[in-house]
Amino acid sequence: ELPFMTQQLVSSRTIAAIATGSGGGVGIVRVSGPQALQIGQKVCAPWPSDLLSHHLYLGHAHSQRLGSQASASGTSDPQGTAPSSLPARIDQVLFAVMRAPHSYTGEDVLEIHGHGGAITLHLILEACLDAGADSAAPGEFTRRAFLAGKLDLTAAEAVAQLVSAQSVSAARQAQRQLHGELGRVVAELRRRLTVLLGDFEGMLDFPDLDADTEVLARAQPELAALSARISSLASTFHRGGKALSRGLELALLGKTNAGKSSLINALCGSERVLVDARPGTTRDFVEVRTQWGSETGSSQGAQDLTVTLIDTAGEREGATDLELAGMRLGRQRWQGVDLALLVVDGTVGMGPEESALLALRPPALPYLVVWNKSDHQGCLPPPAEAIACSALCGWGLPELRRQVLQRLAPQLEHDDELLIVSERQALTLQQCTEALKQAQSALALKAEVEVIAAELRTAALRLGELTGDEITPGVLDSIFARFCIGK
Numbered sequence: 133e134l135p136f137m138t139q140q141l142v143s144s145r146t147i148a149a150i151a152t153g154s155g156g157g158v159g160i161v162r163v164s165g166p167q168a169l170q171i172g173q174k175v176c177a178p179w180p181s182d183l184l185s186h187h188l189y190l191g192h193a194h195s196q197r198l199g200s201q202a203s204a205s206g207t208s209d210p211q212g213t214a215p216s217s218l219p220a221r222i223d224q225v226l227f228a229v230m231r232a233p234h235s236y237t238g239e240d241v242l243e244i245h246g247h248g249g250a251i252t253l254h255l256i257l258e259a260c261l262d263a264g265a266d267s268a269a270p271g272e273f274t275r276r277a278f279l280a281g282k283l284d285l286t287a288a289e290a291v292a293q294l295v296s297a298q299s300v301s302a303a304r305q306a307q308r309q310l311h312g313e314l315g316r317v318v319a320e321l322r323r324r325l326t327v328l329l330g331d332f333e334g335m336l337d338f339p340d341l342d343a344d345t346e347v348l349a350r351a352q353p354e355l356a357a358l359s360a361r362i363s364s365l366a367s368t369f370h371r372g373g374k375a376l377s378r379g380l381e382l383a384l385l386g387k388t389n390a391g392k393s394s395l396i397n398a399l400c401g402s403e404r405v406l407v408d409a410r411p412g413t414t415r416d417f418v419e420v421r422t423q424w425g426s427e428t429g430s431s432q433g434a435q436d437l438t439v440t441l442i443d444t445a446g447e448r449e450g451a452t453d454l455e456l457a458g459m460r461l462g463r464q465r466w467q468g469v470d471l472a473l474l475v476v477d478g479t480v481g482m483g484p485e486e487s488a489l490l491a492l493r494p495p496a497l498p499y500l501v502v503w504n505k506s507d508h509q510g511c512l513p514p515p516a517e518a519i520a521c522s523a524l525c526g527w528g529l530p531e532l533r534r535q536v537l538q539r540l541a542p543q544l545e546h547d548d549e550l551l552i553v554s555e556r557q558a559l560t561l562q563q564c565t566e567a568l569k570q571a572q573s574a575l576a577l578k579a580e581v582e583v584i585a586a587e588l589r590t591a592a593l594r595l596g597e598l599t600g601d602e603i604t605p606g607v608l609d610s611i612f613a614r615f616c617i618g619k
């Protein structure tokens with residue numbers, strides 16, 4: 133059953149988009165909506181009179197536009213024997229119709245499988261648009277699937293996570309949510325919460341001192357259990373979900389010329405960041421995504437881990453405006469990273485600049501001191517807590533990787549547990565937990581029943597927002613805007 137709010141959003145537009153990424157040998161144009169079959173009849177031929185749903189047909193895709201242009205110029209048909217409206221063949225294709233409601237979106241869907249490559253698929257898409265379809269917005273197919281009740285919001289978000297997954301474990305986690313595991317867990321928690329809320333609302337409607345005392349006594353442990361479960365679910369985002377979905381992020385801090393760019397190059401094994409012997413080369417911040425595999429000696433959960441290295445602009449006296457702007461941007465980027473690496477030029481040692489940099493970082497951000505240039509004969513002995521290494525010859529880098537993973541181990545330990553991998557979901561669960569905590573303390577303080585009920589209502593609302601049972605169009609827009617077109 134559709135939530136009332138979202139029922140209003142079901143569209144009568146028929147949408148079309150290229151559903152596959154670039155570069156493949158085969159690509160798919162997807163059309164969804166009430167006009168899908170009529171559009172198919174105009175674009176694909178021969179169109180079987182007894183067309184069956186969920187069957188593939190071999191034929192051609194045609195363009196009305198190309199055909200009339202070609203005959204108007206007279207080049208393709210010098211004898212003038214072909215009718216001027218003859219459509220031009222775009223490509224040999226396989227096409228299929230998935231009739232409503234048995235399709236991804238729950239609407240009539242047409243898929244046209246053509247040869248891959250930008251031109252052919254764009255011509256097929258253009259032919260569909262000419263035949264009456266509208267261009268799909270990012271995520272619009274999945275949005276329609278959600279509105280049709282084909283998947284809940286946690287599963288819809290999992291589609292985006294699956295498409296952007298960078299590792300096998302991230303894809304596996306997305307599959308679990310796509311198959312509704314999180315949706316089911318949250319729905320069950322919401323059911324229990326609604327029962328509890330019902331008890332309190334009953335007290336408001338029909339106050340009865342004896343019964344109320346009993347209800348309140350029963351409510352207390354149930355409320356505590358719900359609160360603990362939801363709070364633990366929320367915490368999986370920071371205990372592994374975040375690292376799983378976007379990998380780890382390391383910010384490199386340090387004076388200009390300490391060797392930050394060289395270190396990034398050494399850690400990703402290629403000349404990705406421009407290294408220059410003159411100070412002030414790094415004007416902005418540079419992000420390099422690397423894949424840390426099992427050779428780093430990481431634990432099982434950290435295999436095929438994405439690690440993003442962020443080189444912030446070097447700190448330098450007499451920096452130009454441009455450099456200062458870069459430094460500011462770099463500092464903003466520090467917010468939300470998992471760990472900082474303070475890169476120290478071992479031939480110079482730690483000074484006031486390093487202390488100033490550490491003071492600038494977000495207070496909760498942990499850091500490791502990297503004593504670079506250990507290969508240099510002028511390198512000073514490193515302090516006990518520092519990791520000595522050489523970006524130039526690669527010495528000490530495995531130890532650096534090992535210590536990074538050890539420091540971030542709590543974020544990487546997630547055996548086979550259900551994880552929250554979306555920031556929106558984590559935030560919603562946190563808000564739910566807060567409301568439950570409020571309800572718990574109100575209950576403990578013997579507050580008015582109405583106060584407790586109000587908190588429980590908020591908590592239940594938050595869970596509904598997670599699955600999409602309670603949602604506003606604005607929230608939907610922000611979720612689906614992050615999808616790519618064709619999904």
Ligand code: GDP
Nearest residue numbers: 388389390391392393394408409505522523524
């Ligand atoms: P950044 O400004 O912190 O990014 O520093 P760079 O990576 O551009 O390095 C500054 C200079 O130090 C360059 O000339 C590098 O070749 C040199 N350098 C960097 N790492 C090492 C190292 O481990 N050993 C030695 N001997 N020189 C290094």
